[in-house]
Amino acid sequence: MIKYLGSALVLGGVLTTLMSFDDTPQLKTPVKALQKASFADHRLMEEKAALNYRNFCGGCHGEKMDAFVDRQWKHGNKKEDLVKAIKHGYANEGMPSFDSAFNDVEIKELADYIIKGIKNVDRYAASDKPTSNIFKTETMTIRLDTVAKGMDVPWGMAFLPGQELLVTDRTGKLYRVGKDKSLQAINGVPALLNKGQGGLMDVVLDPNFAKNKTIYLSYSKPKTENGVVLATTAVLKAKLEGNQLTDQADIFVAKPWSRTQHHYGSRLAFGKDGYLYISVGERGNEKENPQEIKGNDLGKIHRIKTDGSIPSDNPFVKTEAASTSIYTYGNRNPQGMTIHPQTGAIWENEHGPRGGDEINIVQPGKNYGWPIATYGINYNGKVISDVSEKEGITPPVHYWIPSIGPSGMAFVTGNRYKGWEGDLLTGSLRFQYLNRSVLKDNKVTKEEILFKNIGRLRDVRMAPDGYIYIAVESPGIIYKLVPVN
Structure with missing residues (x-):
């Protein structure tokens, strides 16, 4: 279970404080610990984005995001394009806006999650034919x-x-x-x-x-x-x-x-x-x-x-x-x-x-x-x-x-x-x-x-x-x- 309470994250019943290191100049933590914390935070943010995709997007676009992103993108597939689409939607095309469901940070996290799927699709693509046997x-x-x-x-x-x-x-x-x-x-x-x-x-x-x-x-x-x-x-x-x-x-x-x-x-x-x-x-x-x-x-x-x-x-x-x-x-x-x-x-x-x-x-x-x-x-x-x-x-x-x-x-x-x-x-x-x-x-x-x-x-x-x-x-x-x- 993942829940966000202000600047705190509840993950499986454990409360973890999320704050930038700039807010705590007195913090004396080894570099490796900071790196581990940063990696864990990134993973948790991605898990939250994945959960948001499944709960809010999966009903129309399918449970597996990688299948959804395998498409021609009418309104662009860059981060700014995705942020705009998620936030404001395209009402005439059946895409609702999610500015009331997500805050700006969550919208950007969801866009990053989708971009990861686009990169997974792109790794298969090649335009140049082999020049050698x-x-x-x-x-x-x-x-x-x-x-x-x-x-x-x-x-x-x-x-x-x-x-x-x-x-x-x-x-x-x-x-x-x-x-x-x-x-x-x-x-x-x-x-x-x-x-x-x-x-x-x-x-x-x-x-x-x-x-x-x-x-x-x-x-x-x-x-x-x-x-x-x-x-x-x-x-x-x-x-x-x-x-x-x-x-x-x-x-x-x-x-x-x-x-x-x-x-x-x-x-x-x-x-x-x-x-x-x-x-x-x-x-x-x-x-x-x-x-x-x-x-x-x-x-x-x-x-x-x-x-x-x-x-x-x-x-x-x-x-x-x-x-x-x-x-x-x-x-x-x-x-x-x-x-x-x-x-x-x-x-x-x-x-x-x-x-x-x-x-x-x-x-x-x-x-x-x-x-x-x-x-x-x-x-x-x-x-x-x-x-x-x-x-x-x-x-x-x-x-x-x-x-x-x-x-x-x-x-x-x-x-x-x-x-x-x-x-x-x-x-x-x-x-x-x-x-x-x-x-x-x-x-x-x-x-x-x-x-x-x-x-x-x-x-x-x-x-x-x-x-x-x-x-x-x-x-x-x-x-x-x-x-x-």
Whole structure:
């Protein structure tokens, strides 16, 4: 509890006098004690500002200030601009004045608190493109070697025997990248809707690819009803014969179909149980899709067998009218998914709205909360939910404010990358970098921004050769991360 009584502060029942040192010239206090007192006072002032934000601003701007500040500032984001807005408001725009609620000191403290959040957002931004392919990180120097180029939006990667690579391009093309870096188009890709966020998305190999030559592709499948184009997330199973797909068949088609052209989700991953996990976005309809499990596949993680049939231990196989492929629900737009190399747990990331991007550990039957509980606010600045955590909702392992626009993700394995062992890598679409998350006991303890402004980073994978590969967009380039010291 924090209360102010004149020049005194009550913190947790303890009364502390707040006075300037200029008022007490006779005070004989060591410098270190003064520094400690100054630091404590600053911390208490910031805590009070945070409390004032939550109590007076959070109802309109969201509980997390860092999400609120991630915006274009119509009236300026300097301290004097914020002080003016807080004190006098903008009544015609729905912003009340707080000159009667706060004194001038409190208004300035609140402005300082908001500026701290603005600086947190600004640390991700970069205007200059890299001028070299050599990058210094906290633990080593990395060289980015170009493996392939000539694509537009390389969405997913899968590693073939013989040091070759499959790459999907969202435009609808599937490529084989040869050892000589040649780009060979593969025929037989399904008809798809290359519009908005849709197109050809992820690719994975069958666990028995060496014997059956089978691959799986996720894509935005279109159809037309009454002159209206609809689409949904689908998964195609096919054999790769040279540079030709054969025996194509859809083994998963999400319901219901939608007119929207975004939030397809669409990462694929094979678990250690041999089943295929599929992420599907809520297609922009958070009011109906993510929390509904009866006949609704959107805003979910799914689990199926390689022929499209349903494992008998899926969590909703005995729930009346439920989509039996559902493994989790309450997901927004999951665009990253990977397997923990030691535990075999499925980890996924998903886009929040403005703020509240998440990392989750996928557990059967769990509700991940969208849109009941979220750390973000809506793109127009309106609050979506007044809670970030709630009983019955599985909270994220980690969340990002501001939103980084997470995409592909991978755990670092092997011993090539000293100091990165066991870390989680995530591509950032919004800020165009690779995010390194240091983990301890399934919690993110530290993060590092890598390859700032390299391009919208769509995918990251650990390859069988022990190297990390990343895919960036427009122009589409695949890089291999090579440690050089």
